[in-house]
Amino acid sequence: MNIRLRANSRLVAPAVAAALLFAGTVANAAPTDPPAVPSSPGRTVAPRDTEATTDRAITTEVRSRLSTTRGLEPANIRVSTTDGVVRLEGTVRDDAQRARAMETARGVRGVTAVSDELKAHTD
Known part of the structure; x- marks a missing residue:
C-alpha cells in the first residue's frame, strides 16, 4: 500500500x-480588449427603460407638445404609447393637421414609431 x-x-x-x-x-x-471609454467625458447614453423615456413619459410629452402646436385641437386627439410606439387616434380638421400632429409626435425623445389613426374631417 x-x-x-x-x-x-x-x-x-x-x-x-x-x-x-x-x-x-x-x-x-x-486583458485582450481595452476597457470601454466614453466618447465624451461626462455624457452617457440613457438606456431605453429610464424614467425619461418610459411610455408614460412619452405620452405626457406628446400631449404637451400637441397642446402647444399652433393650429391643432389636442382635445380631439387621443395619445397612447406602447414600447415607444405612439398611437394617435381621433379627428383633425385636414391632412395638414394630421401631418403636423405626426411630425410633433415623432420629435419626442424615445419615440420609435408613430401609428396614424387620425381621421380628417372633410365637411
Missing part, C-alpha cells in the same frame, strides 16, 4: 504544480 501512495504522489505532484503555475499566469494575464 505504501508503494502505491509513493507512485501516485510522484504523478500527482507535477500535475498539481503545473495547475498552480497555469492558474497564476491566467490570473495575471493582460
Whole structure:
C-alpha cells in the first residue's frame, strides 16, 4: 500500500504544480480588449427603460407638445404609447393637421414609431 501512495504522489505532484503555475499566469494575464471609454467625458447614453423615456413619459410629452402646436385641437386627439410606439387616434380638421400632429409626435425623445389613426374631417 505504501508503494502505491509513493507512485501516485510522484504523478500527482507535477500535475498539481503545473495547475498552480497555469492558474497564476491566467490570473495575471493582460486583458485582450481595452476597457470601454466614453466618447465624451461626462455624457452617457440613457438606456431605453429610464424614467425619461418610459411610455408614460412619452405620452405626457406628446400631449404637451400637441397642446402647444399652433393650429391643432389636442382635445380631439387621443395619445397612447406602447414600447415607444405612439398611437394617435381621433379627428383633425385636414391632412395638414394630421401631418403636423405626426411630425410633433415623432420629435419626442424615445419615440420609435408613430401609428396614424387620425381621421380628417372633410365637411
